[in-house]
Amino acid sequence: MNLAEQGLLLEQQLCFDVYAASRAINKAYRPLLEALGLTYPQYLVMLVLWQHEAQTVKQLGEQLQLDSGTLSPLLKRLESAGFLQRQRRASDEREVEIQLTEAGRALRQQASNVPASIFQALGLNASDYFELKRLLHQVMASVEANSPD
Amino acid sequence: MNLAEQGLLLEQQLCFDVYAASRAINKAYRPLLEALGLTYPQYLVMLVLWQHEAQTVKQLGEQLQLDSGTLSPLLKRLESAGFLQRQRRASDEREVEIQLTEAGRALRQQASNVPASIFQALGLNASDYFELKRLLHQVMASVEANSPD
DNA sequence: GGCAATTATATTGTGTGCAATTCAATTTGT
């Protein structure tokens, strides 16, 4: 087997590991978030809103790297679940502002143990945790330099 | 802000980094694979088949950690694209055997430069590459120990 | 041999992701 062919082996593919790890992590969140009535992407949106309540769709999209094609239906589901409200901003009617409801705010308390549970499930010590974070950031920076948004 | 609340900050979430990196990598593959007529999950299936031509759906699913709900329609699309054929195995009619077509086999040559292109786009030196791989494997092993298949 | 449990795949339903398009509101250039 020559060098080019060796690159085509699944077990050599770092990218597959990232892809598989992402799905495995999602699976670990599922039972925890099900108790809150959230999916993992919905939980990420709530994280952003818990940090700063009023956000436009665009601002959410920038932080989560998701576009309106993903966020619009997701936000509608969160709205019909009663966790937030969407309304056109008066100062610029193109923008839709997302506001937490009381139920959405209250959910934060119920979610407060999720990060620790997940951290434990990851099985990493602090130094590996930060090393993994560093390497992922490096990969994202490189990849996005080649294929910009 | 107390400790529990600090866990709920997006920028502290390693899991978000894995999720975002996975999508960023997918985006990097897209233009390369578009030239071959493949999506990234389809490319992964082809990688497995290039290594070992005859596989059942179950065997593919084990290697890629994907179930029949994902693989069945994906394999049908690869079949109608002319890259493979699906047929019930005579010895056990519950199993569906996947066979590459000549076009599917030929695609391997066209894909041979993909791994090197992607490796370059990742911007990692060899030692970071293997370190990232090690950490991801560790995470997957831990996570799957808690939420088994 | 026959029937219950198991196995392999397919189907259904829900929820992302994302490219491409559409539409309305705003900003810009003159």
Next chain:
DNA sequence: ACAAATTGAATTGCACACAATATAATTGCC
């Protein structure tokens, strides 16, 4: 001021993911 360009969301269309269910074939057990 006003037409053209830009912007922010929503919509459409397609392709995953995955839980839950259905179906058909096989295996085990008596």
